[in-house]
Amino acid sequence: MSAAQVDVLVVGGGMVGVCMALAAARVGCSVALLELRPPKPDADHRDDLRVSAISPSSQRLLENLGIWGSLNATDCCAYEAMSVRDALGNGRIGFDCADYAQPSLGHIVFNQAIVSSAWQRVHSASLISPIEGVGVHAFKRVASHMSVSLDDGREIDATLVIGADGVNSRVRELAGIRTCGWQYPQHAVVATVRHADPHQRVARQVFLDDGPLAFLPLGDGRSSIVWSTTPRHAEALTGMAEGEFLAALEAAMEGELGAMQQVGARASFALGLRHALDYVQPRLALIGDAAHQIHPLAGQGVNLGFVDVAVLSDIIKQARQASRDVGEHGILRRYERRRKSENLPVMAGMDLIQRLFSRHAEPVNQIRSLGLSAADRLTPLKRLFAQQAMGFSGDAPDLLR
Secondary structure, three states: OOOEEEEEEEEOOOHHHHHHHHHHHHOOOOEEEEEOOOOOOOOOHHHOOOEEEEOHHHHHHHHHOOOHHHOOHHHEEEEOEEEEEEOOOOOEEEEEHHHHOOOOOEEEEEHHHHHHHHHHHHHOOOOEEEEEOOOEEEEEEOOOOEEEEEOOOOEEEEEEEEEOOOOOOHHHHHHOOOEEEEEEEEEEEEEEEEEOOOOOOEEEEEEEOOEEEEEEEOOOOOEEEEEEEOHHHHHHHHHOOHHHHHHHHHHHOOOOOOOEEEEOOOEEEEEEEEEEOOOEEOOEEEOHHHOEEOOOHHHOHHHHHHHHHHHHHHHHHHHHHOOOOOOOHHHHHHHHHHHHHHHHHHHHHHHHHHHHOOOOOHHHHHHHHHHHHHHHHOHHHHHHHHHHHHOOOOOOOHHHO
């Protein structure tokens, strides 16, 4: 059996991977998109436990790839303000889109809504060949391409292989790329909650004794919660009867949003920070969680992956315009240098916040409470925080404009 030949093989069809496939096709590449578990057609996303806070710059990427316009009103909710407070002190900081002349700070969107919409685009894209239900078995570099063997025996020759297959990346493992990082002594409990008072399109985050509790507004009036806490407490929360869990939530929020009325399914997962020591090798690049994993503070992690997509697609486009080999190591190193220099400060900042707000010593409590209040009064600092969160920084690649 002869090998199929493509310019780009994207391994992983989640939010970041499927957008990478569409972006590569947009600049003229033939693409194979490999995904073990593709989305089910017409699935109801309202029961999806995972949401993301999509920044305005990520929204532009989704618009440019033809994804954003097909999302339903219940799939996403614009949030116009953000409130962050320390439950152990009086510190708080708030952000309002009106202060930055923006219609919103971002949107809370069901992950599967983005994935399903993007896959609809994939199935109508002439340059993309989706390969579903199959994983990568092995790959081998040859002079002009990467020879990739799939689990079902098929082979693909690709000029460039892009690993977008998540935290436990098979591509990264096969490439022998090492990572550094650590697990936090926390698990995140996720659920969707209905409450008595309207969320008023405000994203809320409360730093509790064992970690942050985020309430992210949804389009149907409910909120998606992410409660980061100790593994033992997370196990207790997921095992509670509904009424007991709602009472615990209401107490943690100190009555904000009124009575907690209904909760759907609950799940928990371990939290960690992980960073690939190399993002690229000859004919190979890592993007999204395959390259970098951060604490899910307010659901921001996917925005880093979308910038990976935008930067790498720019570099592929420039290489093709110059008649260069898109898998050449020197070309790919441009992507690595830029994204490492941008990702590392964000990862360090998220890690610092996580550690600062997970310490219980009284002096630390006082310092962080004072720090939040001081930052709230420093308009230039608040503006910098807001611009970073909205993705307004640096020289924007084409897909983010």
